[in-house]
Each structure stands twice: as C-alpha cells, then as structure tokens.
Amino acid sequence: MAAAERLVATAHEIGSRLHIIALGPLTNIAVALAIDETLPETVGAITIMGGAHLVPGNVSPHAEANIFADPVAASQVFSAPWRNLTLVPLDITNNHSLSRADVDLLQTASTDPAVQLAATMLAYYLDRHPEFDHSKCLLHDPLAAAIALGSVSLNESPSCTISVETDGEHRGRTLVTFDEDASPDTSASRHRIALSATADFGPLLMSALLPNAQTLREPDAQIISLPSCP
Numbered sequence: 001m002a003a004a005e006r007l008v009a010t011a012h013e014i015g016s017r018l019h020i021i022a023l024g025p026l027t028n029i030a031v032a033l034a035i036d037e038t039l040p041e042t043v044g045a046i047t048i049m050g051g052a053h054l055v056p057g058n059v060s061p062h063a064e065a066n067i068f069a070d071p072v073a074a075s076q077v078f079s080a081p082w083r084n085l086t087l088v089p090l091d092i093t094n095n096h097s098l099s100r101a102d103v104d105l106l107q108t109a110s111t112d113p114a115v116q117l118a119a120t121m122l123a124y125y126l127d128r129h130p131e132f133d134h135s136k137c138l139l140h141d142p143l144a145a146a147i148a149l150g151s152v153s154l155n156e157s158p159s160c161t162i163s164v165e166t167d168g169e170h171r172g173r174t175l176v177t178f179d180e181d182a183s184p185d186t187s188a189s190r191h192r193i194a195l196s197a198t199a200d201f202g203p204l205l206m207s208a209l210l211p212n213a214q215t216l217r218e219p220d221a222q223i224i225s226l227p228s229c230p
Contacts, residue, residue: 002031003028003031004028004029004031004032004035005032005035007020007028007029007032007039008032008035008036008039011036011039011042011043012036012042015042015043015044016042016043016044016083017044018042018043018044019043019044019045019046019047019148020043020045020046020047021046021047021049021144021145021148022046022047022048022049022050022066022077023049023066023140023141023144023145024066024069025066025067025069025070025073025074026048026050026066026067026070026073026074026076026077027069027070027073029046029073029077030070030072030073030074030076030077031073033076033077033080037080039080040080040081040082040083041081041083043082043083044083044084045082045083045084045085045086045148046077046082046084046085046086047085047086047088047144047145047147047148048066048077048085048086048087048088048144049066049088049093049140049141049143049144050064050065050066050067050074050087050088050089050174051064051066051067051087051089051090051162051174052064052089052090052091052173052174053089053091053174053176053193053195054091055089055090055091055094056090057090057172057173058090059172060171060172062165062169062170062171062172062173063170063171063172063173063174064089064090064172064174067164067172067173067174068171068172069172071164071165071166071167071171071172072166074164074172074174075163075164075166078162078163078164078191079163081190082190082191083190084190085162085190085191085192086147086148086157086191086192086193086194087162087174087191087192087193087194088140088143088144088147088194089174089193089194089195090140091193091195092143092194092195092196092197093138093139093140093143093144094138095196095197096138096139096143096197096200096201096202097136097137097138097139097202098122098136098137098139098202098205098206099135099136099202100126100134100135100136102202102206103119103122103123103126103137105206105210106118106119106122106206106209106210107119107120107123109210110209110210115209115210118209119209122137125137139201139202139205142201142205143197143201146201146204146205147194147197151204151208152197152198152199152201152204153197153198153199154194154195154196154197154198155196155197155198156194156195156196157192157193157194157195158178158179158192158193158195159178159179159191159192160176160177160178160179160191160192160193161176161177161179161191162174162175162176162177162191162193163175163177176193
C-alpha cells in the first residue's frame with residue numbers, strides 16, 4: 001500500500017484519534033487529499049515542520065527545505081479545511097539545539113538501541129552542517145513531534161491563515177496572515193503558527209533519551225510515520 005493510501009485508510013480506521021506529524025515535503029499528504037477530500041475533517045489534527053515566517057529560509061532567502069521541495073503540494077495542504085493545523089517553522093526550531101557534547105554524552109551514557117540510533121542520527125546531522133562549525137544541531141523534527149505530543153508547551157502560537165508561493169523568485173515562501181490582520185469577510189482560521197516555547201527543548205530531549213529520565217508523554221492519539229515522497 002502506498003503511503004498516501006495508507007494515510008487515508010488509517011484515517012478512516014481511527015478517525016479523530018489520528019494526529020498527522022509531517023516532517024518532510026508534503027507530497028504524500030497532498031496525494032492523500034486528492035484520494036479523499038474528507039481527510040482534513042476525518043483526522044484530529046496535523047502538525048507540520050516547515051516554513052519560515054520572520055527568519056530567512058534554509059534553502060533560499062525565503063524558503064525552508066520541506067516547503068521548497070514541493071510548494072504546490074504544500075499550498076494544497078494549507079488550503080484544505082483541517083480541524084486543527086499547527087505549523088512549526090524555522091522561527092522556533094532555530095532556537096532549539098543540541099551541542100556536540102550532548103551528542104557525545106548520548107553515545108556513551110546509554111546502550112539502549114533507540115538512544116544509540118538517535119545519537120547516530122544527531123551525529124550525522126552535526127557533521128552535515130558546517131555553518132554551525134559542526135558544534136550544534138538544530139532540533140527541527142524532534143521539536144515539531146514534541147509539540148504535537150504535548151510534551152512542549154507554547155507561549156506564542158497565534159491563530160492565522162497560511163499560504164505558499166508556488167513559483168518565481170519566492171518559490172516555497174510561507175505567507176502568514178494573522179487573524180487580527182485579516183479582512184472582516186475572511187472566515188475564522190484553523191491554522192496556528194508556533195513561534196516560541198515555554199522552555200528550552202534541548203535539555204528536555206536529553207532527559208527523555210538518557211536512562212531513568214522522564215519520557216515524552218504519550219498522547220491519546222495514534223501517530224503514523226510516512227515517507228516524504230511516493
């Protein structure tokens with residue numbers, strides 16, 4: 001079963017208990033919408049890691065990588081009538097990181113296979129980002145997942161309407177219109193954008209990964225993982 005078909009089938013199986021966490025390009029979710037236009041009203045929520053609001057993009061001056069990879073799909077996803085959509089952009093993820101010392105500690109402090117896998121992935125990320133002098137890795141995807149799970153609280157997550165520029169110089173740019181700036185005839189938004197958290201996520205993640213630490217809280221929902229492209 002293809003990823004988009006699996007998503008649709010799972011949505012109809014468990015309904016509003018499904019919370020989609022999108023950590024890559026939105027191609028599969030757009031395909032799922034084409035298969036079943038009732039998907040946004042069937043699932044409980046969707047959290048998307050992507051976009052850049054007031055900060056520069058990470059693949060162009062205007063665009064973040066996940067949105068830039070398939071801006072047409074992203075536009076379709078943001079245009080759908082989701083019950084609850086949260087965008088976790090670079091504006092917040094750029095502020096949460098682990099250091100080389102943190103990753104080294106994970107590699108030596110636990111023999112848990114899951115912790116070792118996380119440490120291996122984080123070490124690879126450290127080595128792939130010379131712009132930080134290989135000294136830190138930003139926690140884009142883990143932070144988005146933690147926000148979706150309710151393990152990280154937000155102190156700034158305003159309601160808004162999000163759209164995407166699909167071509168031209170600003171391809172992949174996310175456009176955010178806050179509710180107070182919308183025209184009077186605009187219907188109420190079902191989007192919100194995560195802009196700041198109540199705590200530094202790095203130490204929370206370290207506590208969750210190291211032995212005998214408090215783990216991320218399990219939500220009353222089912223989470224499924226999908227590849228980014230068909």
